[in-house]
Amino acid sequence: MGCIVDADGEDHAGGADAANSAVVPVPRVAPVPRVAAAVPDAPARTAGAATSDFGDFYAGHYTDLVRLATLLSGSADVAPDLVQDCFVRLHVRWASVHDPLPYVRRSVVNACASHHRSTARRRRLSGPETRDSQLGADELEDALAKLPARQRAAVVLRFYGDLPDAEIARALRCRPGTVRSLIHRALADLRKVIEP
16 A cells, blocks of 8 residues: 655555554655545645645635625624635635635625525515614615615625726626626715715
């Protein structure tokens, strides 16, 4: 049986001969990749490196994605759960996703849209909503919450995420021209609410 050398330079022999195998010192240049047998075209990553890469990616982007989800969902309580679910789905597909940031960003946008649909459905079933005649201190947040989901997502990705039209289009799965149109209509609606 062949030997697999892990990142620590330890030698692990497979099968019953593990106790009889000698430890061979290996220079610490790079870990030997383990190729995923179940997915023939998957990129070769070691198990430790894949976990480490995902952990680094998670740590580097979690906070920003929670802020994005908070702005899109309108709820600081719901946003971390939505983002966590998106990271769980990403982790399952980590080996096959070539560009994880746009993938998870699109997942967050879709999760927030789904959250709004289910919230609207609950409101319809529970009865009419009483509306305040005045907007409070969170005027912009309230106004954003009243926009349709795609317009809200386009505005947040543009002005909070500082993304170009092409990246917003990728997240919303539309054309860049549609993004410009969504932002234009959203800003017109926001002006009506915010400006007296």
